[in-house]
Amino acid sequence: AQTVTQSQPEMSVQEAETVTLSCTYDTSESDYYLFWYKQPPSRQMILVIRQEAYKQQNATENRFSVNFQKAAKSFSLKISDSQLGDAAMYFCAYHNFNKFYFGSGTKLNVKP
Amino acid sequence: DSGVTQTPKHLITATGQRVTLRCSPRSGDLSVYWYQQSLDQGLQFLIQYYNGEERAKGNILERFSAQQFPDLHSELNLSSLELGDSALYFCASSVGLGGAGTEAFFGQGTRLTVV
Numbered sequence: 001a002q003t004v005t006q007s008q009p010e011m012s013v014q015e016a017e018t019v020t021l022s023c024t025y026d027t028s029e030s031d032y033y034l035f036w037y038k039q040p041p042s043r044q045m046i047l048v049i050r051q052e053a054y055k056q057q058n059a060t061e062n063r064f065s066v067n068f069q070k071a072a073k074s075f076s077l078k079i080s081d082s083q084l085g086d087a088a089m090y091f092c093a094y095h096n097f098n099k100f101y102f103g104s105g106t107k108l109n110v111k112p
Numbered sequence: 113d114s115g116v117t118q119t120p121k122h123l124i125t126a127t128g129q130r131v132t133l134r135c136s137p138r139s140g141d142l143s144v145y146w147y148q149q150s151l152d153q154g155l156q157f158l159i160q161y162y163n164g165e166e167r168a169k170g171n172i173l174e175r176f177s178a179q180q181f182p183d184l185h186s187e188l189n190l191s192s193l194e195l196g197d198s199a200l201y202f203c204a205s206s207v208g209l210g211g212a213g214t215e216a217f218f219g220q221g222t223r224l225t226v227v
Binding site: 044045050102104105 | 114145147149153154155157160168200202204206214215216217218220221
């Protein structure tokens, strides 16, 4: 069975600093997609970044980048130059055809 | 706006009752997913439909059922409601089962409160 694990229930970062959120997953598949979603207090789920497993190059979206280690089944999210608006729950997700599973989330606090 | 519409936004009902949550996916999306998010918890995958057919089941209770109609909208039926069913229920849609358009777009959720 595929599972997604986020081992950091909560993290804090100073505004303008960099923070890394961890995610590991378990799968026997070779073709899949990984995502990070952000859930602010409004509870809306917002896609932050996507990584295709067949691509070795790590995805980047402005201040957000990932460190994808396929062999280690690790998919961490790095947020650079943290802003107050980055404060939210962050969910790592795994998608392989029928299955779209989410981790338990990491609550990110941003200190001014 | 993600393009996924969920109704109602809020629902308050008594234990033992039955409710129906509705989801309209983004135009062109064939896959619909349902998730349950209890307070300060992660998203529990309930069920997925693709083009009208059930494709995957997660931790969905027998008291819960869902379907996807020919116009691709989906309904999640919750019956014999218990206090523990109080949660935020999300619907998400994606283009298909795989390929380039695999990201899921989420609706705003339906907040269900069972009293």
